[in-house]
Amino acid sequence: MTGKGHPIIELKKLTKRYGYGDTESFALKDFDLTVKRGEFIMIMGPSGCGKTTLLNIIGLLDQATSGSYSLNGEAVESISKRRQARLRARKIGFVFQNFNLISDLSVIENVALPLVYSGYSKTHRLTQASSTLGRFHLKEREYYMPWQLSGGQQQRVAIARTIVSDPEIILADEPTGNLDSRSSHIVMEELKNIHQEGNTIIMVTHNPSLTTYATRVINMLDGHIDTDIKTVADRDLPQPISVRFNKKEEN
Amino acid sequence: MALLLRTHYNLAKASLKQNRTRSFLTCLGIAIGVASIILILSLMGSIKNLIATQVSSIGSNLIVVRPATHKDAVSSIIEELTSSNQYAKSSLTLSDVDKIKGLENISAVAPIAISNNTIHGDNTVNSGTIVGTNADFINIQNFSISSGSFLDKNSPDNAAVVGYSIAIELFGTPDNSITKTISIRGQKFIVTGVLEKIEDPINFNNVDLDNAVLIDANMLHSIDNSIQIQQINIKTSTTDTISETASNINDALIKEKAGDNNFSVAYGDQITHPTGSLITIISGILAMVASISLVVGGIGVMNIMLVSVSERTHEIGIRKAVGASNSNILLQFLFESLILSLLGGLFGLALGYIIAFLISLITPFSPYISLEILAITVATSLIVGIIFGLYPALKAAHKNPIESLKHYR
Numbered sequence: 001m002t003g004k005g006h007p008i009i010e011l012k013k014l015t016k017r018y019g020y021g022d023t024e025s026f027a028l029k030d031f032d033l034t035v036k037r038g039e040f041i042m043i044m045g046p047s048g049c050g051k052t053t054l055l056n057i058i059g060l061l062d063q064a065t066s067g068s069y070s071l072n073g074e075a076v077e078s079i080s081k082r083r084q085a086r087l088r089a090r091k092i093g094f095v096f097q098n099f100n101l102i103s104d105l106s107v108i109e110n111v112a113l114p115l116v117y118s119g120y121s122k123t124h125r126l127t128q129a130s131s132t133l134g135r136f137h138l139k140e141r142e143y144y145m146p147w148q149l150s151g152g153q154q155q156r157v158a159i160a161r162t163i164v165s166d167p168e169i170i171l172a173d174e175p176t177g178n179l180d181s182r183s184s185h186i187v188m189e190e191l192k193n194i195h196q197e198g199n200t201i202i203m204v205t206h207n208p209s210l211t212t213y214a215t216r217v218i219n220m221l222d223g224h225i226d227t228d229i230k231t232v233a234d235r236d237l238p239q240p241i242s243v244r245f246n247k248k249e250e251n
Numbered sequence: 252m253a254l255l256l257r258t259h260y261n262l263a264k265a266s267l268k269q270n271r272t273r274s275f276l277t278c279l280g281i282a283i284g285v286a287s288i289i290l291i292l293s294l295m296g297s298i299k300n301l302i303a304t305q306v307s308s309i310g311s312n313l314i315v316v317r318p319a320t321h322k323d324a325v326s327s328i329i330e331e332l333t334s335s336n337q338y339a340k341s342s343l344t345l346s347d348v349d350k351i352k353g354l355e356n357i358s359a360v361a362p363i364a365i366s367n368n369t370i371h372g373d374n375t376v377n378s379g380t381i382v383g384t385n386a387d388f389i390n391i392q393n394f395s396i397s398s399g400s401f402l403d404k405n406s407p408d409n410a411a412v413v414g415y416s417i418a419i420e421l422f423g424t425p426d427n428s429i430t431k432t433i434s435i436r437g438q439k440f441i442v443t444g445v446l447e448k449i450e451d452p453i454n455f456n457n458v459d460l461d462n463a464v465l466i467d468a469n470m471l472h473s474i475d476n477s478i479q480i481q482q483i484n485i486k487t488s489t490t491d492t493i494s495e496t497a498s499n500i501n502d503a504l505i506k507e508k509a510g511d512n513n514f515s516v517a518y519g520d521q522i523t524h525p526t527g528s529l530i531t532i533i534s535g536i537l538a539m540v541a542s543i544s545l546v547v548g549g550i551g552v553m554n555i556m557l558v559s560v561s562e563r564t565h566e567i568g569i570r571k572a573v574g575a576s577n578s579n580i581l582l583q584f585l586f587e588s589l590i591l592s593l594l595g596g597l598f599g600l601a602l603g604y605i606i607a608f609l610i611s612l613i614t615p616f617s618p619y620i621s622l623e624i625l626a627i628t629v630a631t632s633l634i635v636g637i638i639f640g641l642y643p644a645l646k647a648a649h650k651n652p653i654e655s656l657k658h659y660r
Contacts, residue, residue: 061572061652082576089574100569100656104269116258117574161573 006073008169008200009035009058014067016053016223027053029223031067037168038237040195041202042211045220051204054220055171058202059092060084072168089117093162095172095191099154101146107157108133108142114165132164133157136190152183159190163199170194172203176210188213198238256582263586266559274591277548277555281595281635282602284545285628288538289603292627294610295534296619302455306522309392312358312490314497314518315455316351316483316504318342341479342513345468348385348483350507356496359387359486362468363456364478370464372421372433379417380463381435383471383478391486394460399429399444402467411440412465415448433464436474440466450615455522456482493518545631548595549639556588556643560650567647568655581648588640589633596632600625 014031017024027050035041043051056062057069060076069076071087079087093114094100101110112129120128133139136156146154155175162170172191176184184207192213195201203214211217215232218225267274306313318341348362364383370376389401401412411433418425421433428442449461471478487496501516508514560567567580575583607618 056653059572082578085571085574085576085579087574088572094572096656100565100572102566102569104266104566113570114573117570117576117579119254121254122258122261165574 006070007034008037008072009033009202010068010070010073011058012068014057014064014069016050016057016062017065026050026223028057028064031224033218033225035200035202036234036237037200038195038198038215039200039202040192040213040215042214042217043202043204043220044206044208044211044217045226049220050223051220052173055173055202055204058169059094059171060088085117089114090165091168093165093167093170095155095158095162095170095175097174097177099146099151099158099178101154101158101161103146106143106145107138107149110146110157111161111164113161118165129160129164132160136160150183151179152186155179155183155187156190159187159194163194168200170199170201172201174204174206176205176207184210196238255579259579259582259586260590262583263590266563266587267590270559273555274594277551277591278595278598280548280551281545281592281632282548282599284541284548284635285596285599285632286603286606287541287544288631289600289624289628290607290610291534291537291541292624293603293607293618293620294616295531296621296624297607297611297616300617300619301451301615302522303520305451305454306519311519312487312493313391313522314485314487314493314500314516315522316343316347316485316500317515317517318479318481318513341481342508342511343480343483345472345480347480347504347507348468350503351483351485351500354496354499354503356488356492356499357485358488359390359484361385361388361391361484362480363388363458363482363484364468364471364480365458366471366475366478368435368475370417370421370433370435372431373423374421376417376420380458381471381475382458382460382463382465383468384465385468387486388465388484391484392456394449395447397425397445397447399442401444402465406443407441408467408470409438409440410443410466412444412446413442414446414459414461414463414465416461417464418442418445435464435466438470438474440464456484545635549592549635552588552591552595552636553639553643555591556584556640557646559587560584560643560647563647564650564655564658567650568652568658571650571652572656577648580650581644584644584647585637585640588643589636592632592636592640593629596628596635599632600628 011031011033014028014033015026016028017026019025031050031054043054045051053062057064060071071079071091076084101107102113105113108126108129111133112125115125115128130139130142133142136159138153138156138160141149141153141157146157149157155178159175170191175191176187179187188210191201191203195213203210205211215237216228216230218229219227343362345362345364348360351357352360361384366381366383367378368381370379370381384402386401386403386406394401396412397415399412400406402410413421413428413433415425418428422428422431425445428445431442433440433442446460468480485500487493497516497518504514504516505512567575570580604618604620607616611617
């Protein structure tokens with residue numbers, strides 16, 4: 001799956017419906033979106049306009065009711081559940097508003113979690129997690145439990161967990177929603193650095209001031225795109241990550 | 252794959268450690284179930300072992316004839332159990348004994364006829380066991396005589412040999428019993444010998460000789476013609492042709508009984524069979540009752556796993572979001588229930604043996620350890636773990652990741 005010529009994400013007429021008959025409602029309706037490698041997309045819009053549903057579908061946690069979704073040129077409907085899980089472990093990273101760290105596991109074990117499902121040995125997992133944490137200046141907090149950290153630190157741990165397996169796509173659902181402005185700033189700088197390394201980031205936010213980090217800003221309304229503004233030309237996007245990282249080839 | 256299994260094992264171990272008390276109590280449920288099964292199996296094993304040891308100590312030239320055919324089918328064993336007296340219609344007669352005596356390679360033949368009657372000595376024993384046999388009895392199975400002598404050719408017809416315990420009951424003391432008289436159904440007998448104390452109430456003769464009076468079989472028949480021969484013990488002169496001799500006896504008796512095959516000829520391991528099958532069925536029923544407690548323990552495992560799954564819904568959501576497949580989650584929870592039940596099983600094994608050992612201190616049983624019992628323990632606890640862990644694990648595996656992520660404790 002090199003997917004050189006393909007856009008990394010391509011959604012066509014994607015529809016997600018909840019309920020039937022009288023209770024029928026659409027989170028997404030005939031949604032079209034093409035995402036190129038290296039884009040940093042901010043998705044904005046009022047509550048309930050389908051932003052989170054969109055991220056869940058892109059992140060393979062949810063299925064669309066109709067329409068097509070190709071990931072790296074491959075139709076997602078034809079990918080088995082098992083391989084979808086493996087793609088989540090290796091190619092896609094999630095950052096959540098409420099951090100979603102496992103409270104029973106230490107910081108380093110939380111960071112190493114995606115590597116468990118990629119089949120690495122414990123030693124490899126822990127060294128990898130440790131070096132990733134070092135990058136976020138959290139090395140001395142490795143064996144803290146999540147509840148012993150501040151919100152900003154927890155979110156950085158969550159971001160470390162996201163990038164520990166060198167994913168291609170990072171999906172962030174209001175990552176700064178629960179943070180004060182200082183922590184928000186630090187977290188956004190981290191995301192910016194990750195983007196500079198060539199990762200594709202799709203981020204949902206309510207905060208208009210954060211759009212300065214993005215290369216493309218999408219405003220959603222009632223399950224479809226209202227406005228779509230690119231602030232950086234395609235040719236100026238960061239280099240694809242395969243150049244920077246010594247990536248583990250799938251298959 | 253092996254790596255992933257080890258990871259699951261470590262995950263499960265860590266999560267069980269977090270809830271030590273809960274895990275321990277759940278293990279205890281399984282342990283009690285397994286312990287009761289182990290207890291029954293080991294005691295059953297010890298009884299079988301006891302008889303097998305006796306038979307092998309007598310030697311490999313023992314053949315035993317019993318009324319009714321070999322009972323293997325469960326239905327006939329149950330029939331045997333439910334009939335009030337399993338030898339009520341013995342097909343063996345004293346003439347069979349003489350017939351067998353005339354065959355080749357036979358060195359001794361002794362019938363065991365049983366009658367229960369009141370025995371009058373210095374004291375009276377109501378419903379004492381009277382065994383009708385002959386002088387060969389002691390040649391087949393070596394008993395020590397405490398005083399006097401066993402029945403022999405020169406002893407009078409009304410000679411009696413008494414067991415050690417019944418001697419005390421009849422005369423107050425085992426010594427000085429010789430030449431005293433006892434009377435059974437008005438017939439007087441002279442005590443000519445007292446047996447040494449024998450402590451094996453469970454034996455292949457199905458008679459507790461310690462509590463029996465032994466007299467001549469013909470004599471017994473003359474005072475009580477309703478006696479039943481429950482067994483004929485035969486000693487062959489050579490061990491090499493024992494199977495041939497056994498089939499000769501079989502043929503001769505069939506001829507004697509005009510073709511009726513209503514008896515069985517056993518040698519070697521088969522001798523333990525009738526007692527063995529009785530014990531097997533009783534302990535089988537007991538084990539079934541005990542396994543109810545194992546089922547209860549299993550339900551405990553399922554219950555605690557369901558609690559664990561619902562407590563950790565959020566964790567399941569996170570794990571799925573970072574790349575756990577359904578089977579990853581399934582295995583993680585299945586490993587937990589397997590470890591619980593396996594630990595419970597091993598704990599129960601130890602507990603069962605400790606209780607069996609304590610019982611052995613006050614009874615003639617000794618706990619019997621075999622690989623078979625170990626294998627049964629491990630297998631049953633694994634099966635319990637899988638059966639009762641599968642549903643919670645499946646439930647965990649099929650949780651919707653998005654819903655799970657919204658779920659908080």
